[in-house]
Amino acid sequence: MTMTGLHVGIDLGTTYSLVSVVVDGEPRVIKNGLGELLTPSAVHVAEDGTVLVGSAARAKAVTAPNRTALSFKRDMGTNRRFELGGQSFTPEELSALVLQALKQDVETEFGCPIDEAVVTVPAYFGELQRRATRAACDLAGIPVERIINEPTAAALAYGLHEKERELCAAVLDLGGGTFDVTILELMEGVVEIQASAGDLRLGGDDFAAILAAHCQIRLTRDYGIGQLTGAGRARFVEACELAKKRLSSEEQTRIALPALPTTSGTRDVELSISRAEFEEACLPLVSRMTQVVQRALRDANREPRQIDEVLLVGGATRMPCVVRLASQLFSRLPLRVLPPDEAVALGAAIQVALKKGDSAVGDLVVTDIAPFTLGVASGSHRGSALVQGLFSPIIERGTVLPVSRVENFATLSDNQTRLLLEVYQGEHSLCAKNQKLGQYELNGIPAAPAGTQVIAVRFTYDMNGVLDVDATICSTGQTDEFTIESVPGRLSKKELEQARARFKRLKFHPRDALPNVTALARADALYVELTGEERAVLGGYINQLRVALEQQGSSQITTCRERLLRLVSDLDRRA
Amino acid sequence: MDFAEALLALGVGGKSEWETLSADALKRAYLKKVRAHPPERDPEGFRRVREAYEFLRALEPAPTAVRDAAPITVDTISAASAPPAPERESGELELVPRANEPKRAQEREPTQSAFARLQQALTHRQYDTAADSLLEIYASAPLARPELAPQLVLSVITKQFVGDSHDRGRRLLSAFEKDSVHMHDPLSERVAALWKLLAELVAIPEEVPPDAVRALARGIESGDFEDATEALRAEVDERGKQRQVELESALLAAAPTLYRAAWPQAPGKSRKQQKYEEGWAVYMFLAMVVATAGYSLTLVESGPARQARESRLAAASASNRSPERDSTPDTTNGRADLGALGPEQSKELEAVTLKLEKVLRFSRCQQLSAVWDEYASVVRGLKNHVPVMQQYEEHRSNAMTTCRVLPNELPE
Numbered sequence: 001m002t003m004t005g006l007h008v009g010i011d012l013g014t015t016y017s018l019v020s021v022v023v024d025g026e027p028r029v030i031k032n033g034l035g036e037l038l039t040p041s042a043v044h045v046a047e048d049g050t051v052l053v054g055s056a057a058r059a060k061a062v063t064a065p066n067r068t069a070l071s072f073k074r075d076m077g078t079n080r081r082f083e084l085g086g087q088s089f090t091p092e093e094l095s096a097l098v099l100q101a102l103k104q105d106v107e108t109e110f111g112c113p114i115d116e117a118v119v120t121v122p123a124y125f126g127e128l129q130r131r132a133t134r135a136a137c138d139l140a141g142i143p144v145e146r147i148i149n150e151p152t153a154a155a156l157a158y159g160l161h162e163k164e165r166e167l168c169a170a171v172l173d174l175g176g177g178t179f180d181v182t183i184l185e186l187m188e189g190v191v192e193i194q195a196s197a198g199d200l201r202l203g204g205d206d207f208a209a210i211l212a213a214h215c216q217i218r219l220t221r222d223y224g225i226g227q228l229t230g231a232g233r234a235r236f237v238e239a240c241e242l243a244k245k246r247l248s249s250e251e252q253t254r255i256a257l258p259a260l261p262t263t264s265g266t267r268d269v270e271l272s273i274s275r276a277e278f279e280e281a282c283l284p285l286v287s288r289m290t291q292v293v294q295r296a297l298r299d300a301n302r303e304p305r306q307i308d309e310v311l312l313v314g315g316a317t318r319m320p321c322v323v324r325l326a327s328q329l330f331s332r333l334p335l336r337v338l339p340p341d342e343a344v345a346l347g348a349a350i351q352v353a354l355k356k357g358d359s360a361v362g363d364l365v366v367t368d369i370a371p372f373t374l375g376v377a378s379g380s381h382r383g384s385a386l387v388q389g390l391f392s393p394i395i396e397r398g399t400v401l402p403v404s405r406v407e408n409f410a411t412l413s414d415n416q417t418r419l420l421l422e423v424y425q426g427e428h429s430l431c432a433k434n435q436k437l438g439q440y441e442l443n444g445i446p447a448a449p450a451g452t453q454v455i456a457v458r459f460t461y462d463m464n465g466v467l468d469v470d471a472t473i474c475s476t477g478q479t480d481e482f483t484i485e486s487v488p489g490r491l492s493k494k495e496l497e498q499a500r501a502r503f504k505r506l507k508f509h510p511r512d513a514l515p516n517v518t519a520l521a522r523a524d525a526l527y528v529e530l531t532g533e534e535r536a537v538l539g540g541y542i543n544q545l546r547v548a549l550e551q552q553g554s555s556q557i558t559t560c561r562e563r564l565l566r567l568v569s570d571l572d573r574r575a
Numbered sequence: 576m577d578f579a580e581a582l583l584a585l586g587v588g589g590k591s592e593w594e595t596l597s598a599d600a601l602k603r604a605y606l607k608k609v610r611a612h613p614p615e616r617d618p619e620g621f622r623r624v625r626e627a628y629e630f631l632r633a634l635e636p637a638p639t640a641v642r643d644a645a646p647i648t649v650d651t652i653s654a655a656s657a658p659p660a661p662e663r664e665s666g667e668l669e670l671v672p673r674a675n676e677p678k679r680a681q682e683r684e685p686t687q688s689a690f691a692r693l694q695q696a697l698t699h700r701q702y703d704t705a706a707d708s709l710l711e712i713y714a715s716a717p718l719a720r721p722e723l724a725p726q727l728v729l730s731v732i733t734k735q736f737v738g739d740s741h742d743r744g745r746r747l748l749s750a751f752e753k754d755s756v757h758m759h760d761p762l763s764e765r766v767a768a769l770w771k772l773l774a775e776l777v778a779i780p781e782e783v784p785p786d787a788v789r790a791l792a793r794g795i796e797s798g799d800f801e802d803a804t805e806a807l808r809a810e811v812d813e814r815g816k817q818r819q820v821e822l823e824s825a826l827l828a829a830a831p832t833l834y835r836a837a838w839p840q841a842p843g844k845s846r847k848q849q850k851y852e853e854g855w856a857v858y859m860f861l862a863m864v865v866a867t868a869g870y871s872l873t874l875v876e877s878g879p880a881r882q883a884r885e886s887r888l889a890a891a892s893a894s895n896r897s898p899e900r901d902s903t904p905d906t907t908n909g910r911a912d913l914g915a916l917g918p919e920q921s922k923e924l925e926a927v928t929l930k931l932e933k934v935l936r937f938s939r940c941q942q943l944s945a946v947w948d949e950y951a952s953v954v955r956g957l958k959n960h961v962p963v964m965q966q967y968e969e970h971r972s973n974a975m976t977t978c979r980v981l982p983n984e985l986p987e
Contacts, residue, residue, distance in 0.1 A: 188606035355615050365613040367621075380975055387975070400625055402618045429973070463614055 005115025007356055008106055009348025010142070011150070012095060012119055012133065014073040014177030014203060016315070017041050018345035019102040021110070027157065027349040029342050032105040033514050038341055039102060041176075043094045044068040045085035050507045052517065053101040059521035063528065065234035069094050071205055074177045076136075077128035092132050093499060096139035100503075103142055116145040118352040120344050122178040123149035123371050124198025126425055127437050127467060139499055145355060146463065150175070151182030152193055152368055153347030154313040156354075157338055159191050167308035168194075172293070172326055172334070173344070175314040177203040181293050183300035183307070191366045195299035195398060197292050198371075204244075204316030207282055211273070212240040214281045215255065218271055225262045225269070232261040235528065247275045248318045258531045279321045286325055293329055299398055310334040313343040370461055373397040377422040377431040379412050386412065389431045391424055394459045404460040408474075411455075415447040419455060421471055421482065440482040442471050516549060519561050523568050534571060541567050578634075584608070584627035590798070593631070601631060689715075697727075702734035706743050713750035725751075725766045732773055736792035739785065745777055769795070775830035782825055784810050791833055803837040920957065927953050928966070935973050943974060 009027070011018045016038040020029045029037045034055055044057035045067050052060065061068040067085045075091040082089045107113055119142075121133050130147055137144040151171040158169070166187045173180040180198040184191055215236070219225045228236050239255050246253045255271040279286075297304060310326050312334045317323065326334040338346065351366075375393035379386055394407045411419070419442045426434025445453050454474040461467050469482040509517050523542050530538060545560040585604045587593050596604070605628040612620030689711045696704035709731060712723070728751050735744030772795050779788055787810060790803035811819045826834040927950045934942050950970070957963045 188603055188610065190606045190609050192606075354613075365610050365615070367609060367614055367625075390975075402614060402622060403625075404622070463618065 006106060006110055006112055007116045007145075007349075007352045008114055008118075009153070009345055009350070009352050010099065010102060010117055010119045011153070011345035011348055012073065012099065012121075012136075013041055013344075014071050014175055014205065015041060016176070016341060017098050017102055018342060019106045020342075020345040020349035021106065022349045022353040027346040027353075029345050030106045030109050032101070033108070034518055039098065039105070040070075041073060041095075041098050042068060042070050043072075043084070043089070043097050045087055047085065048507070049085065049087070050509055051097060052509065052521070053097050054514075054518070056514065056518035056521040059518070059525040062234055062238045062525040063231070063521075065231065071177055074201065077126070077132040092136040093139065093503075095133070095136035096499075096503070099136060099140035099142055103140060114142055116352060116356075117142050118146045118148055118153075118348045118355070119144055120150045120153045120348050121147055122173070122175070122198055122200065123151050123180045123182055123196035124178065124200055125149075126372055126435060128435070135496070138496060139503065145352060148348065148351055149180070149182070149193075149196065149368065149371075150344045151180050151184075151196065151313070152191075152366060153345075153351060154311060154343040155182065155184050155186075155191055155193075155347065156350045156366065157343045157347035158311055158335070159186055168302065168306060169309040169311055170293070170296070170307045170330065171311045171313060172289075172317065172322070173314045174289070174312075174316040174322055175203050176205050176316065177201070179203060179289055179292055181296040183296050183302060189365065193366070193368045194302075195296045196369065196371045197296035197299060199288060199292050202285060202288055202292075204314075204319075206285055207316065207319065208237070208241045208244045210281050210285065211244050211278055212237050214278070215240055215243075215271055215273065219269065222271070223267060223269060225260075225264075225267060228260075228262060230261070235260060238525075243273060244278070244319075247273070247278050248320060251275050258529065275320070282321060286321060289322070289325060290329065304330045307332075311343075312336050313338075313340050315341045368401050368463060370395055370397060370399045370401060370403070372425045373427055374423070374425050374437075374459055374461065374467060376407075376409070376457060377424060378409060381412070391426070391429055391431045391434055394457065395461050397427065399461075402460070402462045404458060406456050406458045409455050409457060410451045411445065411448070411453040412450055414450045416450065416453070417445045417447055418443050419445060419471075421457065421469070423467070423469060423482075437467070438482075440469070440471070440480070442473070442480055444476065444478055445473055446475055448475075516545070516557060516561055519565050519568070520545065523564055526568055526571060530571065538567060538571065578630070581627035581630040584623050585631065587631075598632070601628070702731055702738060703740060703743070705731050706735055706740070706747050710743075710747055710750060713747075713754055726769070729766065729769050729773060733769075733792055733796055736776060737789060737796060739789060741785075741788070748773060748777055772832060775833050778829040779833075780825050780829060783822065791830075791837060794833075794837060800833075800837040803833075807837060920953075924953050924957065924963065928970075931970060931974075935970070947974065 006021060008030075009020045011020075017040075018029050018038060020027055022028075031037055032039045032054065036055060039054045040058035042054065042057035042061060044052040044060040044064065046052060046060075047067075057068055058070070061070055069082045069084055069089065072082060072091045072094040076095065078091065080091060082091070082094060103114055117137070119133060119137055121130055125133070133147060134144055151173050154171050154173060155169065168183070168185045171180070171182040171184065173182070178198060178200055179202040180196065182193060183195045184193045186192075216228070219228075235257060239257055243253050243255050252272065252274045255269075255273065257269045259266045260269050297307075307330050310330045310332060312323065312326060317326075317334075317336070317340050323334060323336075354366075373393045374395045375391050377388070378390050378392040379388035380390060381387075392407065392409070394405050395403060399405075409419075420439060421442055422431065422439040423437045424431050424434040425437055428434050442455065445455070456472045456474055458470050458472070459467060460470075470479055471482060472479045520542065523538060523545075527535060527538055527542065541560070541564045545557070545564050548556045548560045582589065582593060585601070585608055587596065587601075587604055605624065608624040609621065612624055614621040689708050693705055693708035693712070696702070696708060709723070709728060728747070732744050732747050732751065735741065735747065776788065776791060776795065779791070784806070787803060787806040790806040791800070794800035794803045807822065811822065823834075823838065826838065927946070931946050931950045933939075934946050954963060954967050
């Protein structure tokens with residue numbers, strides 16, 4: 001560990017984000033300012049325009065849902081904007097706010113700036129999402145060395161523990177928002193990624209949403225309550241999320257929501273849900289997971305029985321139905337030695353240490369693959385008709401990275417001097433069904449009969465999953481390098497500057513005030529759930545802290561906050 | 576990247592070491608090199624190692640390894656793929672006949688003694704007797720005799736040329752080629768390459784001295800063409816420039832692969848360099864066969880079609896271009912007016928479709944035309960079959976999408 005700069009691994013997750021560092025050859029997750037290992041990926045904008053990130057914002061999701069953004073990782077690389085308290089944010093900006101908070105935490109802990117970071121993304125993230133992630137890091141001022149796949153990181157975390165063995169493993173990563181399956185082989189100290197498959201819209205959040213939909217039906221049936229809105233819905237969804245977590249360890253759980261605001265006044269609501277009921281509701285999600293696993297096995301050309309170990313990572317793999325699915329598919333008990341939430345972050349820290357040649361970590365080498373097929377649009381004469389928009393792959397899915405491949409294309413019509421090179425990503429034979437990454441107009445082709453001028457198109461795909469394209473006109477030797485522009489999710493330099501300037505104008509709570517704000521936010525969120533005496537007691541404690549904050553007596557503030565937090569966690573446990 | 580570079584990049588000592596390397600050992604050699612050149616720190620080095628690994632992995636084991644098949648025993652006669660034998664009256668025969676197919680009365684059944692003699696001859700390494708027995712077996716009804724392992728037959732043929740029984744070798748090779756229409760399983764690339772080399776050997780004209788031909792046969796057996804080079808050099812030295820031109824053009828026309836493997840190089844090249852090139856030429860050829868033809872060298876076709884394609888292939892490998900697309904497939908085994916698929920046709924169709932789909936899936940466009948011809952020739956016999964034709968159209972558009980070429984319309 002040098003004091004000149006920090007090398008960190010960052011797991012930017014859908015629900016939680018973590019930062020980790022290799023210390024003395026051992027990766028460990030760094031606690032945030034509140035002493036938590038997991039920082040919720042949540043952003044809240046208060047009424048006065050102050051921005052809150054992390055647990056405080058997560059707690060505000062209950063009391064002020066329309067000023068709070070969650071799960072924005074799912075919208076990375078799209079044009080969606082989040083309106084929070086009159087301000088508009090892109091998913092990149094929200095991610096950048098979370099990253100900034102992580103950066104402050106780790107820099108405070110070690111007292112030096114981040115020198116290099118490895119950030120993880122789901123293996124199934126395409127070009128656009130990877131670029132958006134990079135843009136978020138730029139915005140947060142984190143120098144990204146590398147973007148790696150989450151399952152790769154998880155495998156690294158596990159690989160370190162099992163370096164002596166040679167095996168083929170499947171990593172099932174069910175996070176808050178995404179599901180990834182990776183088949184990899186550990187042999188001769190090399191981790192070889194053989195296949196990656198995933199579903200970008202399948203995660204713990206979806207299980208919670210299914211539970212919420214299920215409970216909503218029960219509410220309608222048992223209480224005659226229609227669709228919930230606003231604050232009522234937020235409280236209800238939060239309660240379902242907690243119930244989902246409880247159902248991982250309990251067979252039966254209770255959802256109690258006193259004074260729930262509905263369209264017909266406030267109602268006291270109480271539901272009882274069994275695990276069997278929940279799992280039956282989740283069957284469609286489980287079958288989608290099965291498909292992803294099978295696709296990965298097919299790509300790796302392996303049978304389930306050829307898999308020696310199954311690793312489960314991601315918080316949502318705590319659900320018994322996921323464990324059962326993994327056991328059934330592979331006929332073996334999955335491995336869960338590392339905490340499922342932390343494995344990815346630990347792996348990211350190992351990756352950055354590897355990159356730096358930190359000898360304490362040993363020399364584990366990783367080879368990764370391209371998750372998608374990349375290619376260009378081409379045309380062809382079919383009889384007299386010209387068929388265009390055909391997808392011509394250049395780098396096949398599953399190709400080992402880094403790779404550089406050339407394909408030759410010829411002009412389609414006589415005296416063609418220009419050519420529009422369109423780059424696509426996807427698996428369909430027609431470009432229209434694939435995702436367009438960018439285009440470039442190649443000029444200066446000598447006039448000649450159709451099919452005689454050959455253009456060599458080279459795709460270079462590096463370890464970061466970043467694509468460079470260059471096109472050479474063979475007859476003249478002219479080479480044009482091609483940068484992908486004007487696609488959603490990509491910030492130009494100017495836009496980046498503007499976003500940075502806007503970031504500077506944002507108001508944040510002073511860092512040392514964060515524990516107080518968070519404690520109050522958590523207490524407020526709990527307050528609405530309680531009734532009677534408990535509510536009165538909690539209200540008293542909250543007021544004490546507010547008074548102490550007004551008087552600015554630091555020792556008194558600390559005492560009040562500690563008391564309040566103890567009470568909150570006691571009451572939480574009782575609920 | 577060529578073969579020698581690939582071996583060097585993976586740290587495999589040489590040809591002999593590579594020949595004994597299993598797929599697993601090759602992978603381990605690759606992974607060791609990956610550790611030395613991690614993609615993290617040495618992306619260029621890694622790319623080279625990866626390329627070498629992919630190159631070597633695509634090659635089958637060495638083509639010249641006729642001697643690997645020795646000692647030849649009757650066990651190598653493959654009977655495993657034939658259906659189980661029903662009770663037969665003369666059923667003591669170990670070798671399983673192709674039983675479900677009707678026997679033709681006018682053809683003789685092989686006598687048990689022919690097999691017994693073959694077995695005995697192979698055990699005692701009397702390849703002349705073995706060749707005679709094989710000829711006898713080939714003369715019998717093709718459907719009533721067991722399949723003979725192609726590699727065994729080809730090995731015996733090579734032995735004929737080594738042992739100066741050229742005539743018998745020729746006869747046996749032509750019998751083998753005639754019989755090839757009855758084979759079901761696709762040939763391994765190793766056998767295909769060996770066959771190709773033997774076909775070249777047979778085609779060598781009389782004017783090439785017999786010692787040189789014998790030396791070439793030995794070269795095919797051992798992979799070492801040094802003797803052949805010496806024999807040719809001796810002939811040239813003795814007879815002068817005129818003879819050299821004659822010989823060179825005769826060899827080049829009849830046996831381009833052997834020519835490249837054995838022809839003495841132009842003076843001025845160092846001896847070491849020359850030897851190195853001779854030794855590897857055949858391997859290089861194999862790489863080319865695999866790359867251009869892939870699995871197309873199967874035995875379901877008749878001789879003329881194969882020869883046509885082989886000459887096309889040779890032309891292609893000589894000029895380093897992909898084979899012509901518009902060469903017409905043979906029409907000898909076309910089947911007409913079949914509304915429904917017989918078991919044999921569906922098997923044939925299935926095999927060729929599988930091959931085509933493989934080519935398309937992996938975008939092996941160079942192989943497309945050869946496989947396509949084969950596919951078209953099977954489909955042509957099934958024109959009245961609607962699902963087959965629908966599938967054909969689908970494949971056609973797939974082929975166009977994948978390789979940007981328009982495969983031929985179904986020939987009339």
